Amino acid sequence: MSKAADLARAIGSGTVGGFQSTQVFTSSGTYTKPSGINTIRVFVTGGGGQGGGFGASNDFGAGGGAGGTAIKTIDVSSISTVTVTIGAGGSGANNQSDGNAGSASSFGSHATGNGGGGGRHGNRGDTYGGSGGTATGGDINITGGDGNNGQDNAVTNGTDYRPTWGIGGTSYWGGGGRGGVYNVASVTGRAYGSGGGGGATAGDGLGASGNSGIVVVEEFT
Numbered sequence: 001m002s003k004a005a006d007l008a009r010a011i012g013s014g015t016v017g018g019f020q021s022t023q024v025f026t027s028s029g030t031y032t033k034p035s036g037i038n039t040i041r042v043f044v045t046g047g048g049g050q051g052g053g054f055g056a057s058n059d060f061g062a063g064g065g066a067g068g069t070a071i072k073t074i075d076v077s078s079i080s081t082v083t084v085t086i087g088a089g090g091s092g093a094n095n096q097s098d099g100n101a102g103s104a105s106s107f108g109s110h111a112t113g114n115g116g117g118g119g120r121h122g123n124r125g126d127t128y129g130g131s132g133g134t135a136t137g138g139d140i141n142i143t144g145g146d147g148n149n150g151q152d153n154a155v156t157n158g159t160d161y162r163p164t165w166g167i168g169g170t171s172y173w174g175g176g177g178r179g180g181v182y183n184v185a186s187v188t189g190r191a192y193g194s195g196g197g198g199g200a201t202a203g204d205g206l207g208a209s210g211n212s213g214i215v216v217v218e219e220f221t
Contacts, residue, residue: 018220018221019220020037021037021219022216022219024215024216025217026086026212026214028084029084030081030082031082031217033079033080033219034219037076037219037220039075039077039219039220040219041218042070042072042215042216043070043071043218044071044105044106044107044135045069045105045144045193046068046102046105046113046133046144047067047086047088047213048065048066048067048115048168048169048171048193048196048210048213049065049066049099049101049102049147049169049195049196050064050090050092050093050130051099051177052093052098052119052127052150052198053096053097053122053206054121054205055096055121055124056123056201057201059152059154060179060180061099061119061180061198061207062122062128062129062149063130063166063176063177063196063197063198064119064129064130064169064196064208064210065118065195066133066145066169066171067104067113067194068132068135068144069142070113070138071111071138071139071141072138074110082110083106084105084107085106086105086214087115087212087213088102089189089196089209090118095205096205098119099196099210101115101116101118102115102133102193102212102213105193109137110137111136112135112136114133114134116131116210117130117132117147119166119195119196120150121150121199121207122151122198124152127149127151128149129146129166129195129198130195132146144169144193144195145171145176145194145195146169147167147168148164148168150166150179165179165198166179166198166199167197168189168194168210169194171192172193173191173194173214174194175194176190176195176197176210177195179198180198180200180208181200181202183202185199185204185206185208186198186206186207187208188210189210190211192211192212194211195211196209196211
């Protein structure tokens with residue numbers, strides 16, 4: 001049986017105290033265990049990938065993939081501090097390039113959520129979305145959602161688009177940014193670890209950045 005199930009059963013039987021508090025990390029730092037805490041459950045999500053640039057005239061970039069999430073229950077009775085790393089969302093690629101991947105988040109050596117892949121730019125036949133990031137070390141390891149595909153040579157009159165092109169991948173925490181359309185820029189990943197939207201030919205052309213990762217620590221006596 002998983003550690004998560006063991007924890008739930010122990011809490012239900014009264015052998016482990018109830019939930020006490022939560023610590024949330026949106027930037028890298030150090031987890032310090034409060035007095036009286038013996039068990040924690042962590043949620044570790046990597047950064048989302050950047051959407052692809054539009055590529056060239058009449059093209060739409062693909063959405064970035066979401067970061068993976070590891071969920072793990074840890075006995076911290078003999079642990080006082082743990083290093084927390086928060087992965088950045090992918091960013092920085094220009095409007096004619098594939099988007100950059102997001103970075104990994106980690107809770108010490110206990111659990112890691114890897115970053116999502118960048119979406120491909122629109123001026124290529126294989127304009128597919130970034131792959132969702134994997135996760136390791138958790139009792140449950142969740143792969144992030146893939147970014148939606150873009151399209152090469154899609155536009156015929158300067159305003160055509162499809163509402164599903166270029167949407168960023170969905171993370172454990174929620175959805176990605178929408179892709180760009182005519183004269184409207186793509187949108188950064190909306191939830192922690194989600195992917196950015198792909199760029200559009202008549203918007204600003206850039207693939208939007210993925211959202212950064214997150215680590216959430218639930219604490220039990």
